[in-house]
Amino acid sequence: MTRVETIHRAIRHIYGAVLAPNDWPTALTSITEAIGAQKVMLNETIADAAGLAVSMGIVPVNAARLQHEFETRLPDWIKAIPVGTPLRQTSAISDADFRRSDIYNEAVRPEGGFYGIVAPLVRLPRRQVHFSVGRNLGSMDFSDADLDAAKLIVPHLRTALDIRGRLAAADLRAQGALDVVAELNVGVILLDAAMRPVLVNPCAEALAARRDGLLLNRETVIASQHSDTQDLRRAVATAARWHDVSRDGREMAIRPAVPMRCCLSRQPPRPPLIVSVMPVCGAGILGERSLAAGVVLFVMEPDRASDIDPIVLVKTFRLTRREAALANLLARGMDLAEAASRLGIGIGTARGYLKQILSKTYTHRQAELVALLLRSSTQLTQCR
Incomplete structure (x- = not known):
C-alpha cells in the first residue's frame, strides 16, 4: 500500500x-x-x-x-x-x-x-x-x-x-426535549414517515394500556372503534400532506381547511379522547427511524382531574398556601364541602378562604374561578 x-x-x-x-x-x-x-x-x-x-x-x-x-x-x-x-x-x-x-x-x-x-x-x-x-x-x-x-x-x-x-x-438538546415530552400530562405519539410510532411518552402509554379508545403497537396507532380509526387515519393523512413539496402552493392555500382533530370513543360514561394531529419535520434519527415528514399526535383526556402546582397559584395570584391548596382541589372538580373535608377544615373556614381567593383573582363565582385556574396553569406533571 x-x-x-x-x-x-x-x-x-x-x-x-x-x-x-x-x-x-x-x-x-x-x-x-x-x-x-x-x-x-x-x-x-x-x-x-x-x-x-x-x-x-x-x-x-x-x-x-x-x-x-x-x-x-x-x-x-x-x-x-x-x-x-x-x-x-x-x-x-x-x-x-x-x-x-x-x-x-x-x-x-x-x-x-x-x-x-x-x-x-x-x-x-x-x-x-x-x-x-x-x-x-x-x-x-x-x-x-x-x-x-x-x-x-x-x-x-x-x-x-x-x-x-x-x-x-x-x-x-434532543435528550432535553425528550425529557420534557416524557413529563407532559398529555399523551404524545411521534409517527415516522411510514406512520409508525417512534416515540410514545408515558402518558400515552398509560392511555393505550387501558385499551379504551386508544390502541397502539410497534407498527401502528388505531382506535377501539373502526369508524374512529378511519377518522384518525384521515387526520394523519391530512397532516402528512403538508410535507408534500410537489403540491402547488396555491392549491394548498385555497383548499378548504380540514381540522386535523378527531375523537376516540371510550366506554360510557367516559367522554372520548381528543386527538390533535400536527405535521412535524425532523432531520435526525430516533430509534433508527427517520422522523422526516412525520406527524405528532397529542392525546387529551377531557375528564382527567387537573393537578395545578399550588406554588404556581401562590406566585401568580398571591394566594396563601392554604388558599392555593383549596383552589387546586376546586380546580380538580371537588365541591367546597369535599375540598374542606380533604383539607381538614370546616365549611365556614373554606368559605372564608374562597372569598379571599375570588377577591385576589378578580372573579365572582366558583365556576369562573375554576375556568381561570385551568386556563392559566401550564402542567408538566406525569400522567398517572
Missing part, C-alpha cells in the same frame, strides 16, 4: 470513529501506519469533566503518565506550537534538552520512546486537545515525508473532533 493510500485509509477511519467512538483505536492505528510511527496518542483535557484519551502502542500505565504530563505541566515548547500545526520535537527542543525534560523522564523514557511529532488540535481556556505520535528509542527521527503526512491528517482530526462536539451537543 502506498503512502497516499495509507493516508486516505487513516482519514476514512477518523471519520468513522466520529460515528462509532469504539473505532478510535482502529483510526489511531491507521494514523501510525500513515505517518510511520510506533506510538500515537490523542488526549482531550476538559475543565471539571472527562475528556477523550485514546492511545495505541503504549503500555497502559505509561499512557496514563503521558496523559498526566499533558494535563498538568505541558512543556512551554508545546504551548508555543500553533493550533493545527504538527511539529517535530527536534524543531522546538534539542535532543539534550529533551533528555533533561520532565515529559521525557516521567512519561516518554519509561515506555521506550524518544522522537515525536506533536500537534495541538484545540486550545481553549476550558478545553485542550493534543495529538502526538512517537518512535521507539533508537529509531531515526521523523522525515519530511512523515511530517507532510501528519500535516494532511491533522486537519481531518480537527474536523472530526468538531463534528464529535456538535453531535454531542445535538444529543443533549
Whole structure:
C-alpha cells in the first residue's frame, strides 16, 4: 500500500470513529501506519469533566503518565506550537534538552520512546486537545515525508473532533426535549414517515394500556372503534400532506381547511379522547427511524382531574398556601364541602378562604374561578 493510500485509509477511519467512538483505536492505528510511527496518542483535557484519551502502542500505565504530563505541566515548547500545526520535537527542543525534560523522564523514557511529532488540535481556556505520535528509542527521527503526512491528517482530526462536539451537543438538546415530552400530562405519539410510532411518552402509554379508545403497537396507532380509526387515519393523512413539496402552493392555500382533530370513543360514561394531529419535520434519527415528514399526535383526556402546582397559584395570584391548596382541589372538580373535608377544615373556614381567593383573582363565582385556574396553569406533571 502506498503512502497516499495509507493516508486516505487513516482519514476514512477518523471519520468513522466520529460515528462509532469504539473505532478510535482502529483510526489511531491507521494514523501510525500513515505517518510511520510506533506510538500515537490523542488526549482531550476538559475543565471539571472527562475528556477523550485514546492511545495505541503504549503500555497502559505509561499512557496514563503521558496523559498526566499533558494535563498538568505541558512543556512551554508545546504551548508555543500553533493550533493545527504538527511539529517535530527536534524543531522546538534539542535532543539534550529533551533528555533533561520532565515529559521525557516521567512519561516518554519509561515506555521506550524518544522522537515525536506533536500537534495541538484545540486550545481553549476550558478545553485542550493534543495529538502526538512517537518512535521507539533508537529509531531515526521523523522525515519530511512523515511530517507532510501528519500535516494532511491533522486537519481531518480537527474536523472530526468538531463534528464529535456538535453531535454531542445535538444529543443533549434532543435528550432535553425528550425529557420534557416524557413529563407532559398529555399523551404524545411521534409517527415516522411510514406512520409508525417512534416515540410514545408515558402518558400515552398509560392511555393505550387501558385499551379504551386508544390502541397502539410497534407498527401502528388505531382506535377501539373502526369508524374512529378511519377518522384518525384521515387526520394523519391530512397532516402528512403538508410535507408534500410537489403540491402547488396555491392549491394548498385555497383548499378548504380540514381540522386535523378527531375523537376516540371510550366506554360510557367516559367522554372520548381528543386527538390533535400536527405535521412535524425532523432531520435526525430516533430509534433508527427517520422522523422526516412525520406527524405528532397529542392525546387529551377531557375528564382527567387537573393537578395545578399550588406554588404556581401562590406566585401568580398571591394566594396563601392554604388558599392555593383549596383552589387546586376546586380546580380538580371537588365541591367546597369535599375540598374542606380533604383539607381538614370546616365549611365556614373554606368559605372564608374562597372569598379571599375570588377577591385576589378578580372573579365572582366558583365556576369562573375554576375556568381561570385551568386556563392559566401550564402542567408538566406525569400522567398517572
